[in-house]
Amino acid sequence: MHDSIVVPVDAKPAIAPALALSIGEGTNGPWTPEAALDVSWAALQRHESGEAAKFNSVTVIAFTVGARREVGPGLAARVGIGAIKYLPADETGMFRGGSGLWAVGTAGLYWSPAMLGGPAHDFGVSLRYDVHRFSTPALHADGFTSAQLVHRLSLAIGARILGKGRTAP
Amino acid sequence: MRRALLIGTAVVVACSEPTIPERAAWYGFDNAGDVFHWPRNRLPVRYYADTRGSMSDIVTHGLGSWESQLLYGEFTAEMVADSNVADVIVTWFDSVPPYAPPDPGAPVFACDGVTTFLFDAAGTSLTDPIRTQIRITTAQSYTLEQVAACVRRVVVHELGHTIGLLQESPAPEDVMYSTVAVAAPSGRDRQTLQVLYHTTPTIAPAPR
Numbered sequence: 001m002h003d004s005i006v007v008p009v010d011a012k013p014a015i016a017p018a019l020a021l022s023i024g025e026g027t028n029g030p031w032t033p034e035a036a037l038d039v040s041w042a043a044l045q046r047h048e049s050g051e052a053a054k055f056n057s058v059t060v061i062a063f064t065v066g067a068r069r070e071v072g073p074g075l076a077a078r079v080g081i082g083a084i085k086y087l088p089a090d091e092t093g094m095f096r097g098g099s100g101l102w103a104v105g106t107a108g109l110y111w112s113p114a115m116l117g118g119p120a121h122d123f124g125v126s127l128r129y130d131v132h133r134f135s136t137p138a139l140h141a142d143g144f145t146s147a148q149l150v151h152r153l154s155l156a157i158g159a160r161i162l163g164k165g166r167t168a169p
Numbered sequence: 170m171r172r173a174l175l176i177g178t179a180v181v182v183a184c185s186e187p188t189i190p191e192r193a194a195w196y197g198f199d200n201a202g203d204v205f206h207w208p209r210n211r212l213p214v215r216y217y218a219d220t221r222g223s224m225s226d227i228v229t230h231g232l233g234s235w236e237s238q239l240l241y242g243e244f245t246a247e248m249v250a251d252s253n254v255a256d257v258i259v260t261w262f263d264s265v266p267p268y269a270p271p272d273p274g275a276p277v278f279a280c281d282g283v284t285t286f287l288f289d290a291a292g293t294s295l296t297d298p299i300r301t302q303i304r305i306t307t308a309q310s311y312t313l314e315q316v317a318a319c320v321r322r323v324v325v326h327e328l329g330h331t332i333g334l335l336q337e338s339p340a341p342e343d344v345m346y347s348t349v350a351v352a353a354p355s356g357r358d359r360q361t362l363q364v365l366y367h368t369t370p371t372i373a374p375a376p377r
Contacts (some may be wrong), residue, residue: 003189003240003241004189005192005364005366005367006364006367007367009241009367011240011241027222044244046241046242048367051209053209053240053242054242055242055243056242072313092236092237092242092245093236093237093239093240093241094240094241096237135187138237138240139240142190142240142359143189143191143192144187144188144190145188145191146185146187146188146191146344147187148187167259
């Protein structure tokens with residue numbers, strides 16, 4: 001969130017831990033339908049005049065449905081759409097009045113190299129991207145009449161914890 | 170059926186910025202050029218409220234109304250039970266009105282308030298906690314409900330001074346107008362506070 005009040009002010013989440021759980025059902029075709037739940041926890045920081053200060057923290061929950069398919073040896077790609085919700089620790093400031101539910105689109109790659117056991121064991125590395133719009137009633141009341149486009153990128157390690165398959169999402 | 174657990178880090182990057190509001194409607198907040206607001210390292214600011222009557226509840230409500238005007242946590246406050254550790258002390262001047270629900274009718278001026286800043290010799294730092302006193306007017310007779318409504322308005326006004334709005338607003342629609350007739354900060358009060366908290370202060374708070 002970029003703002004300018006006398007000086008430029010940026011409010012953004014810090015790099016944060018994330019947890020994703022996905023479930024898919026194998027089919028005879030190349031595409032595997034699946035659903036995913038992503039949760040991240042981030043401190044919100046205000047950046048101003050070269051200094052950063054935490055002013056809130058937020059849990060972000062995204063639920064998406066999509067499809068996955070193998071695109072190479074040990075490599076799977078996934079696309080999906082769903083909804084994302086911001087849950088602030090304190091409903092103050094830009095979150096006074098809460099926040100809405102926003103549509104989200106996501107895409108990602110999952111690489112399960114042979115040195116990690118390969119697809120048979122489904123240990124691997126995930127690169128995920130999603131994009132959504134964001135605003136709050138407080139921001140709207142303050143004059144931000146249009147929503148912000150937010151891009152998120154996550155790098156994760158992953159493993160299959162139940163079931164069998166060729167690759168994890 | 171397959172399930173996978175992913176653990177890692179997320180990077181969030183914002184772009185495609187919306188239009189930034191202008192925030193052009195604000196009034197003066199300085200005292201002859203000197204600016205005061207609470208610095209980040211003094212948050213949350215500690216407020217002590219007179220334990221008599223409903224002052225504590227009224228101050229808590231008033232602080233919340235100011236905190237909510239800022240988007241990025243520039244000002245936060247907490248109530249403390251010990252006036253010796255307070256940054257701001259709010260008390261009754263003399264008489265303590267019994268509790269009554271605030272009158273929703275037209276405002277009457279059944280009370281007033283005063284906020285006092287004590288400066289060092291150089292005039293660049295406060296030497297003592299900021300003190301606010303609320304006085305019930307006895308020149309005329311008012312209902313308890315009218316007094317309660319007046320106290321709520323005046324406490325919000327005086328708390329505005331304690332967070333750095335050192336001037337009175339020129340507009341009666343603002344809670345920082347000298348004869349306060351509204352119960353909550355207006356849009357102009359909000360913009361003024363926002364501009365204040367992104368302006369470099371010249372007055373330091375009293376040391377703790």
